[in-house]
Amino acid sequence: MKLSWTTANIPSQVGRRAVITGSNSGIGFETALALARKGAELILPARTRAKADDAAARILAQVPNAQLHPEILDLAAQASVHAFANRVIERFPGQSLDLLINNAGVTSLPTREVTGDGFERQFVTNYLGPFALTGLLLPSIKQVAGSRVVTVSSSASKLGKIEFDNLQGERVYKPMIQAYAQSKLADLIFSQELQRRLKAVGSPILSTAAHPGYAVTNLQADHMGRCLKILMATMKPFLSQDATQGALPTLYAAVAENAVAGGYYGPDGISELKGYPTAVPVPKRALDGSVAKRLWVESERLTRVKFGALSDVA
Template identity: 65%
Template sequence: MSTNTATLFTANDVPSQQGRRVLITGANSGIGYEAALELARRGAEVILPARSMSKANDAISRIVREVPGARLTPGILDLASLASVRAFAAFVGEKFPGESLDLLINNAGVMAVPARELTVDGYERQFATNYLGPFLLTALLYPHLRRKRGTRIVTVSSGVSNQGKIEFDNLQSERLYKPMFGAYSQSKLADLIFQLELQRRLSAAGSPIASTGGHPGYAITNLQTSGPAGVMPLGFRIVSTILKPLASQDAAHGALPTLFAAASPLATPGGYYGPSGFQELKGYPVPAKIAPAAKDLDLAKRLWSETERLTGVNFAV
């Protein structure tokens, strides 16, 4: 794939999605919403879970105003709760039995929670929401993915994965909690490791399913504007204020790497995409920088095994 070709990719280049069923987490706002809107516009049937049915239905109402006749299914999913993930996966299996999904986009997440919080399962909120929940959801929905060429699992990471480090003695930030360049960057590095390791396992099994991923760069969404607790750390707010006019892009442009990974015929199995501009902050989708740690095969195997233990699932492809 040439970089020049990739830079030309816009939402208008998303191919027809007629006959395809898509599930996007976090599609009630931000880049998830923009991705859902464009896929629905191209004819996809979209499953949109949110943490409440009212949020899911609100997103559906907004999409229908843009795409009358869109086929949309709401659901309830809180990725911070393993029980909620299991309940939602069971709902999908009952409503759409068998191999019924063509595309799974793990998009939902939280960022830079100011103070360390534990989920109902006792895990640090960012690690649970951004990584453990999506891993479990993918494992549970894997039997429902259609075993054919074109089926994809997309995992949304972040450019700050390059600053991340997997600390097995501090996975839940029990030793030290740093909101952004600690817990958040670790969770997003874990997402990238998962995306790449999943592709290795799919390839080894001879599966036609592809694992791809991307990051939105510096996209202005509710993650930046309000934060999960209504306030972002002071240092991050200062940097954001300086960078925002120069290096940010809106959610629609931030969704392009996800759409490229999800639908472009140029996206390759294991491909990871981000914006083309300075420091991958804004621009059109091109192959993104992959953190060296994400290429560590031993680290990937250890993280996979530990994640299976934490989530209580055996994820065999």
């Protein structure tokens, strides 16, 4: 009989410190809550101090002895990413982090929005911001087995295509099929390429990825176009799961003993929409090494964030 992996399988996280982006809502919040229950110390960034404090209060209501550090981070603003990373490094000097979970994201913004830094909002929130954050925090991650960088992608990555002449929807902008799908494919490519580079420099840190299937969170409610909203509302009762279940693949990628370098985890049900965590295939488009290298170089150029020795890996 197959045994399903649940939060009961999470090993003790006592003495471990994690950063979880987007931890005030949906999958990020449930991931944080589950890790807090197992004793992890958590850095909980949200877009505003009020949201971060509220998330911490909701966790403390269920885990009164949780060690929490509410923080502010806007992944769509480079200055905010640098300021957050600097505060983390200052407060927890040296190699002091066990986990970085790049979870935060937005979807299907109906019109192309450009941030103050000149980046398309979905691309920077879902991909460039997490890329920069990872580069800035990587030196703070302990060089030991058990350390991981988890990147949350989406089944939508299967629809994505990296278009170097349209990375930010500057030529054609389609909210879901192009912009969101491309950003989530970029996440998956990044996760794979990060693992390749970590291995090349002999680092024990693992890069893994996950997707939650279709989980009911604030993601759908906020930004979807009318047609997509109707489609999702119709599918919801049959094909969706709650955010607690949706967080399991992320938790598996972060702490399961059986998760492997470059592993990608999602729900085990039909079309990976719901269920318990299992290894899922990495879409073919995420396995093209030349695209991965080019995307990495372009991302370093756009963010001006370098990854130390990893940047020099051929």
